[in-house]
Amino acid sequence: MYRLHKLLFLVLACSVQKALGGEIIKGNEVPPKSLQYMASVQNNGKHICGGFLIRKDIVLTAAHCDPKKNSNVTVVLGTHDLSKVNERTMRYNVKKCKHRDFKNTLNGNDIMMLKLSRPSTMTTIKLPKRNMKIKGNTPCVVAGWGFTRSNGAVVDKLREVNVATIDRRTCQQPWTKVKKTLPANIICAGGYRTDKGACQGDSGGPLVCNKTAVGIVSFNLNSDCTYPNVPNIYTEISKFVAWIDYPKKRC
Structure with a gap:
């Protein structure tokens, strides 16, 4: 399980991978009364x-x-x-x-x-229709109060960052290299070939594309938010x- 303030992750049994739940990496503070x-x-x-x-x-x-x-x-x-x-x-x-x-x-x-x-x-915020498909390279936004760097701390002021979705085949390749098979019903975005993404403390927040919440921040690799490494993983809401x-x- 995650520890408050520091590890806000679910520690997976027999796995070094931990759930994502932190702050926004390379993002900006959002204006008051927005989002x-x-x-x-x-x-x-x-x-x-x-x-x-x-x-x-x-x-x-x-x-x-x-x-x-x-x-x-x-x-x-x-x-x-x-x-x-x-x-x-x-x-x-x-x-x-x-x-x-x-x-x-x-x-x-x-x-x-x-x-x-x-x-x-x-x-x-609006949700997608059932089984709606999100294409790769779709521009999206993810927001949260999570870490701004690995092993950091949660922040008081909400931040957001622009990320793009990654198609499933491209997403699975770097995860295969670290011997992880991704579950069904997920969306990949950020963290790969970019220094932007979510981090510890951002778990549960929305991936918003075209003003629609299409994903839920789920996990990254080993709590490591020093991107790029592998894509961030989101639960696919349409499913x-x-x-x-x-x-x-x-x-």
Whole structure:
């Protein structure tokens, strides 16, 4: 499992690879009151992952962001600066709904819904249609409060960076060299042939292409954000739209 502040990763059994959950690499601070759909998923009042508002009472994030033990998970919405949180209006208690087939990031299904204790007034972000395909080299944006360098620390102010998607065949090649087979239902973007990407603390945040949240930050290689190395991996949301839409099949 990940450690708060430092390792915000799910440590995979029998694997040196760890889940992605940190800050934006080579990005820029976003203007205040922008990206209102962005959520900070917190445990005991400390940021552990990103998330994003898809309905007035639902935040989507990564399944590996569930701390399980000694957890008091809440969501913060409505601020780009985590040092300025109005506890009464910005913090929400949640009910967790993790995909029942999730085991670890390398096996896929890294998706979780958080039902808010009350509706939010923040702007939601659009989701893709079922089984929508994202072409390689599509320009996208990823945002978060994660590390700005390997072994760094989470930041207070939300940051974003432009990345491009990578087709599956091109993506798998560098991962094969490190003896990893990628799971189904993922999108690759950033971290490969570029020094830009997500990092620890960004897990659960959205990959946004054409104003649509198409992916969820899932993992990178060995917590190493000194890019380029291998592509960053995102859960492909279009493959889970039915799971999101039908409550009886969610958890």
